[in-house]
Amino acid sequence: MIRIFFFLLISVSAFGQTIDSTQVFSLEKYLTWVRVYHPVMQQANLLENKADASLLEARGMFDPKWFGDYEDKSFDQKNYFRIGEAGLKIPTWWGVDVKMAYLWSNGDFLNPEGKLPKNGQAIIGVEIPLLQGLVFDQRRAQVQQARLLQDGNEATRRTIVNELLLNAIETYWKWAYQNQILQVYENSLNLAQDRFELVKSSFEQGDKPAIDTLESLIQIQNRELQYSQAQVDFRNATLKLSNFLWFEDLTPLEVSENLRPENLHADWNFLEEKPNPDFLKNIADSHPELQSILIKQQQLQIKERLKREQFKPNLRFNYNFLGNGFDWTDNNSNEAVINNLVTENYKWGLKFSYPLLLRKERGGLELVRIEQLENQYKLGEKQLKISNKIIATFQQLETTFGQINTLESMVGNYEILLEAEFEKFRIGESSIFLLNSREQKLIDAQMKLNKLQTEFQKLKWKLRGAKGQLQ
Numbered sequence: 137m138i139r140i141f142f143f144l145l146i147s148v149s150a151f152g153q154t155i156d157s158t159q160v161f162s163l164e165k166y167l168t169w170v171r172v173y174h175p176v177m178q179q180a181n182l183l184e185n186k187a188d189a190s191l192l193e194a195r196g197m198f199d200p201k202w203f204g205d206y207e208d209k210s211f212d213q214k215n216y217f218r219i220g221e222a223g224l225k226i227p228t229w230w231g232v233d234v235k236m237a238y239l240w241s242n243g244d245f246l247n248p249e250g251k252l253p254k255n256g257q258a259i260i261g262v263e264i265p266l267l268q269g270l271v272f273d274q275r276r277a278q279v280q281q282a283r284l285l286q287d288g289n290e291a292t293r294r295t296i297v298n299e300l301l302l303n304a305i306e307t308y309w310k311w312a313y314q315n316q317i318l319q320v321y322e323n324s325l326n327l328a329q330d331r332f333e334l335v336k337s338s339f340e341q342g343d344k345p346a347i348d349t350l351e352s353l354i355q356i357q358n359r360e361l362q363y364s365q366a367q368v369d370f371r372n373a374t375l376k377l378s379n380f381l382w383f384e385d386l387t388p389l390e391v392s393e394n395l396r397p398e399n400l401h402a403d404w405n406f407l408e409e410k411p412n413p414d415f416l417k418n419i420a421d422s423h424p425e426l427q428s429i430l431i432k433q434q435q436l437q438i439k440e441r442l443k444r445e446q447f448k449p450n451l452r453f454n455y456n457f458l459g460n461g462f463d464w465t466d467n468n469s470n471e472a473v474i475n476n477l478v479t480e481n482y483k484w485g486l487k488f489s490y491p492l493l494l495r496k497e498r499g500g501l502e503l504v505r506i507e508q509l510e511n512q513y514k515l516g517e518k519q520l521k522i523s524n525k526i527i528a529t530f531q532q533l534e535t536t537f538g539q540i541n542t543l544e545s546m547v548g549n550y551e552i553l554l555e556a557e558f559e560k561f562r563i564g565e566s567s568i569f570l571l572n573s574r575e576q577k578l579i580d581a582q583m584k585l586n587k588l589q590t591e592f593q594k595l596k597w598k599l600r601g602a603k604g605q606l607q
Contacts (some may be wrong), residue, residue, distance in 0.1 A: 151297045161395040163308055164366055166381075169389075170304045173382040180296040187282070194282035197275045200226045209243075217243030219250060223259070226528040230271055233263045235456070245366075255461025261483075268448040281435055288431040294424035294607060298550045302601035304380045306594050312397035313590035314373040320582050325359040325577065332356055335568060349569045355572055370379075379504040400589035409599055410530060416523045420515070422602040423522060429515045436508045442503040449490040456483040533595040536588055543585040550578040 139238055139286070171177055209216035223237025240256035266271070330350040338344035374391050381389040420426040458481040489499065557574045560566035600606050 178291040183293045187289040191282040194278040253460045258459040260457045264450045268450045291424040291427040298606045301606040305597040309593045311373040311377045314370040316586045321363040321366045326503040328356045393428045440504045450489045466529045530601045
């Protein structure tokens with residue numbers, strides 16, 4: 137595993153920035169790596185390509201197609217027949233299929249309808265659906281579905297990215313919290329060691345009893361245990377952070393020990409993010425999860441339209457202009473060419489089918505309508521859940537901000553008390569027990585403050601994630 141510090145140190149060209157051993161690995165830089173290289177991001181970006189490929193495939197149903205057919209039968213030294221046909225079929229968006237072909241045949245045992253002019257016969261024809269398929273058909277439905285798939289995949293991509301970034305951000309602030317805890321225990325251990333030296337010196341001078349040195353030593357041992365556990369927790373948090381960091385060719389990265397997170401703070405004006413009724417009412421217009429459901433509803437509407445089209449009788453009309461070879465004039469006729477094509481040299485027909493009971497069509501339409509109802513219920517439920525989640529997250533954020541202000545004041549007061557207690561201890565009016573007790577309360581308050589500050593940062597981004605805005 138390659139350490140991310142190495143890549144930052146050599147100024148990766150993608151970012152054009154350098155870093156020294158004391159630089160903070162900010163949330164912005166961290167998210168830049170996640171957005172560019174994380175495998176889930178790469179997968180999410182493939183959804184756009186997948187949708188484009190689906191649209192290309194659907195449009196392929198309207199591609200012109202070459203076709204050809206050839207048969208030759210010879211038996212007992214007799215040439216029964218040679219029949220061939222080659223041409224081009226052109227489907228159109230309006231349901232009309234155009235056909236251009238050339239036929240040839242010869243042989244001793246041709247069916248009468250198979251006999252053609254000596255030069256073969258060119259054909260230009262059309263096939264038109266007169267009822268079912270005239271205004272809408274399977275081909276047009278597939279293209280419209282593919283276009284909606286582009287929007288649907290984009291909404292899905294945004295949902296995936298939103299979830300990934302939210303998990304990555306929460307992991308970052310957990311890493312920042314463990315770093316802050318590590319600093320608190322490191323500072324408390326240093327203080328305990330300094331105090332032990334002070335008490336030991338006072339004991340040697342006869343000012344303090346021996347029991348005070350023992351209690352000071354025990355305090356150092358407790359702080360060493362706490363600091364050791366904090367180191368383990370910080371390393372574990374660093375490893376979890378590394379899970380989100382990758383480089384080119386799916387190369388995993390490891391966060392160097394030389395990197396540190398941002399300091400915890402709560403200076404963000406969260407009131408600007410307060411959800412208003414208009415935003416919650418129209419949240420389906422912007423939230424990717426709700427957009428996915430709305431697009432699914434549009435897809436079902438296309439499906440319903442196609443099912444309704446199947447209730448019409450299937451009546452198809454075809455008309456073919458016939459030529460003598462490639463000659464569209466009839467030299468044996470005195471009539472105009474257009475009259476020859478319409479009244480003489482032609483072939484036309486009708487194809488009709490209609491199911492008597494329509495059970496397949498009625499069942500299919502009913503299933504689509506049930507799917508639409510299910511999707512509507514899902515939309516209403518999801519929109520309510522998202523709206524309530526946004527409101528609840530903001531309320532929790534507001535409460536946490538107030539608690540942080542209270543704890544900051546408490547930490548300041550505990551610092552004053554500790555300073556006063558230490559002065560009393562220095563002049564002999566207090567004990568090491570009371571001093572340690574004051575200090576422990578300060579540490580506990582700092583730990584609570586750090587935890588709330590971490591929670592505040594996580595809630596801030598969780599609120600944006602609930603809004604679907606982590607892009």
